[in-house]
Amino acid sequence: MPAFQLSAAPALPTVLLACVMATQTACTPEKATTNRSEVAEGAVEGPEAVVAPRPVRASDKPAAVERAWYFPATASEYAKMVEPELGVPPKIDLSEAVEIPIYVDGVQVYGNRRRACDNPGFLGKDTVSGSTLQRHEGRTADGKPLPDVVWVSFGRNLTRDPADLIASVQMIGYHRKTGATAFFESSDKLKPWVKLDEGTLRMRGVMPWIDDPAEFNRAFVPPERSRLQCVQCHQADPFITNDFITAAKMPGTDEPVVPILDENSPFYVIGGENWDMRTVHIPGNGCLDCHRVGLSTMSMFMENGWDPNAHMPPNDPGSLAADAAQLIKVLREGPASVEGATWVVPPARGDPAQTVGDDYPHKAPFNNPKPASKRKDK
Numbered sequence: 001m002p003a004f005q006l007s008a009a010p011a012l013p014t015v016l017l018a019c020v021m022a023t024q025t026a027c028t029p030e031k032a033t034t035n036r037s038e039v040a041e042g043a044v045e046g047p048e049a050v051v052a053p054r055p056v057r058a059s060d061k062p063a064a065v066e067r068a069w070y071f072p073a074t075a076s077e078y079a080k081m082v083e084p085e086l087g088v089p090p091k092i093d094l095s096e097a098v099e100i101p102i103y104v105d106g107v108q109v110y111g112n113r114r115r116a117c118d119n120p121g122f123l124g125k126d127t128v129s130g131s132t133l134q135r136h137e138g139r140t141a142d143g144k145p146l147p148d149v150v151w152v153s154f155g156r157n158l159t160r161d162p163a164d165l166i167a168s169v170q171m172i173g174y175h176r177k178t179g180a181t182a183f184f185e186s187s188d189k190l191k192p193w194v195k196l197d198e199g200t201l202r203m204r205g206v207m208p209w210i211d212d213p214a215e216f217n218r219a220f221v222p223p224e225r226s227r228l229q230c231v232q233c234h235q236a237d238p239f240i241t242n243d244f245i246t247a248a249k250m251p252g253t254d255e256p257v258v259p260i261l262d263e264n265s266p267f268y269v270i271g272g273e274n275w276d277m278r279t280v281h282i283p284g285n286g287c288l289d290c291h292r293v294g295l296s297t298m299s300m301f302m303e304n305g306w307d308p309n310a311h312m313p314p315n316d317p318g319s320l321a322a323d324a325a326q327l328i329k330v331l332r333e334g335p336a337s338v339e340g341a342t343w344v345v346p347p348a349r350g351d352p353a354q355t356v357g358d359d360y361p362h363k364a365p366f367n368n369p370k371p372a373s374k375r376k377d378k
Contacts, residue, residue, distance in 0.1 A: 067225075067274060068274055069225050070271045070272070070273060070274070071222045071223050071224075071225075071271040071272075072222060072271075073222075074213075074217045074221075074222070075184055075216055075217050075219075075220035075221055075222055076210060076213035076216050076217050077222075078182070078184070078222035078271070079184075079210050079216070081270065081271065082173060082180070082182040082270045082271075083140075083141065085149075085175055085178065085180040085270060086138060086146075086149050086151075086173040086174075086175060086180060086182055086270070087138045087139050087140045087141070087146045087149055087173075088139060088140065088141050088210060089151065089171055089173065089182075089184060089209075089210060090134075090136035090139075090151045090153060090171065091206075091207075091209045092134070092153045092155075092169060092171070092206070092207040092209075093205075093206045093207075094132050094155050094169070094194065094203045094204050094205050094206070094207075095204050095205075095206075096134065097132035097133060097134035097153065097155060097203075098132060098133050098134060098248045098249065098250070098251065098257050099129075099130070099131070099132050099200075099202050099248070100129075100131040100132060100133060100244060100245070100247055100248045101129075101247050101248070102117050102118075102119060102127060102128075102129050102244075102247075103117060103118040103119055103247070104116070104117050104118060105118070106118065109129070110129040110130075110199060110200045110201060111128070111129055111201065112126050112127070112128045112129075112160055113127050113128075113129070114126055114127060115127065115305055118243070119242075119243035119244045119247050120243075120244060120305075121242070121244040122242065122244075122301045122304045122305060122306045123301075123304060124304060125304070126158060126160070127244065128157050128158055128159060128160070128201060129157070129200060129201050129202070130157035130159070130196055130197070130200060130201030130202040130203050131154070131155055131156050131157045131203065132153075132154070132155040132202070132203050132248075133152065133153070133154055133155075133245070133248040133257040133258065134152070134153045134257065135150060135151070135152055135250065135257050135258075135259070136150070136151040136152070136153065137149070137150065137151075138150060138151060138173070138175075148175055148176045148177050149173065149174070149175050149176070150173075150174055150176065150259055151171055151172065151173045151174070152171070152172050152174075152239065152257070152258055152259070153169065153170070153171050154169070154170045154171075154172075155167065155168075155169050155194070155203040156168050156169075156170070157196070157201055157202075157203050159196060159201060162196055162198065162201065165190060165191055165194065165195075165196065167190055167194060167196075167203060168185065168186045168188070168190070169186040169190065169194070169203075169207055169219075169220075170183070170184060170185050170186060171183075171184040171220075172184075172238050172239065174238045174239070174259070176261075176265070177266070178266060178268075178348070178349050178350065179265070179266025179267045179268050179346065179347060179348045179349065180268065180270055180349075181238045181267060181268065181269045181270065182269070182270050182271075183222075183223055183230045183234075183238075183269065184220045184221070184222065185220065185221050185222075185223070185224075185227075186207075186219055186220055186221075187218060187219060187220065187221060189218075190205075190219075192218075193205045193206060193207050193208065193219060194207075207219055207220075208220075222271070223269075223271065223272065228366070229272065229275045229276065229364060229366070230269065230272070230275075231269065231272065231275050231276065231277060232276075232296050232297075232364070232366040233294070233296065233297050233300065234294070234297075235277075235279050235292070235293075235294020235295070235296060235297050236279065236291055236292040236293065236294050236297070237261050237265050237267045237292070237346070238267060239258045239259055239260075239261065240297065241256065241258055241260075242301075245258055246258065264347065265346070265347075266346060266347040266348050266349070266350075267346040267347070267348060268346070268348035268349065274361070274362045275362060275364070276362050276363055276364035276366065276367055277345040277346060277348075277362070278343040278344065278345055278356060278360065278363075278367055279292040279293060279294055279295070279343070279344060279345075279346075280293065280295060280327065280330050280335055280341055280342070280343060280344075281341070281342050281343075281344045281355070282323075282326055282327070282330070282338055282340060282341045283340045284340075285323045285326055285327070286313070286320045286323040287312065287313075287320055287323045287324055287326075287327055288323075292344075292346070293327055295327065295330065295331040295367070296366045296367065298327065298328075298331065299331055299370060308324045309321045309324060312324070326338050326341075331369070331370060332369060332370060332371050333369050333371075334368075334369040342355050342356075342357075343355070343356050343357070343360065343367075344356065345360075
């Protein structure tokens with residue numbers, strides 16, 4: 001089987017974390033088991049206990065709409081859950097992060113530039129200055145380096161009025177060899193820890209860390225059942241990029257803060273073992289030569305004004321229009337509509353990428369065909 005993946009910097013426009021965009025996309029919430037009193041008798045103790053199935057009740061919905069949930073209830077418990085593979089989450093000081101610049105005609109500008117800038121975010125209508133990115137080397141709880149682990153923290157500013165802070169801080173942890181991934185989202189109430197610089201709106205502040213579990217749990221949450229699966233938007237791999245995200249460079253270099261993964265990058269989510277990890281593969285499709293394509297992600301950004309043929313491939317935009325058309329056809333009509341198209345799941349834990357069929361057990365609605373008549377990306 002050929003290699004099916006790479007999430008190179010120019011792959012698909014998006015922002016780092018899907019949890020924020022999840023609030024702007026319709027979904028069907030599933031009922032979570034987050035109360036320890038609801039854990040089935042005899043379940044294991046520790047963080048895993050909060051994810052054990054509770055006894056079935058007469059009032060429950062049919063089992064067909066239920067999906068087992070393997071994430072713990074709190075961020076501190078999730079940190080313990082991912083620690084064997086990813087070490088501990090980083091300490092986040094937004095003042096030490098790299099500000100994501102917004103440009104107009106090559107000149108850095110500030111405020112809400114919507115889409116009237118060189119590097120819009122294509123998430124909704126706004127592109128606001130002041131967001132930050134920081135790359136952190138993985139470390140154990142006692143500070144030992146984990147060279148195969150990288151964490152990225154993203155301070156995302158959506159504030160229109162400085163008096164009304166609208167922002168979030170997220171973290172992604174990733175193991176380059178196994179593909180193990182963790183997603184942490186911040187709460188909606190960041191004022192205890194975050195403020196904005198006057199004029200530029202740059203985010204500042206120090207976020208709570210795991211040495212204060214109660215405060216860490218006030219600031220962060222693990223993936224929640226009432227939100228989308230993170231992989232609905234992070235389909236290609238954990239780190240999604242566009243011109244907005246890659247404008248933030250490692251200090252003194254031209255290297256983006258967000259890591260650029262190679263064509264064999266593995267990917268799975270700790271706790272998301274039953275999430276839908278499928279992306280489409282079409283033999284000979286040039287769009288898939290160096291990266292996987294998440295069709296749900298692609299569609300979302302097209303809805304927000306992104307034209308794939310105006311951006312891709314980066315060295316000759318529009319030259320793969322026929323290949324892009326194949327992907328859009330699969331988006332609208334499913335893989336059966338394009339000869340040779342199949343679903344694949346990425347390499348993980350040392351196992352190679354795999355082709356999956358209709359019996360794939362973790363199907364989610366975001367990978368269902370989405371006819372053009374119901375979408376803005378006609």
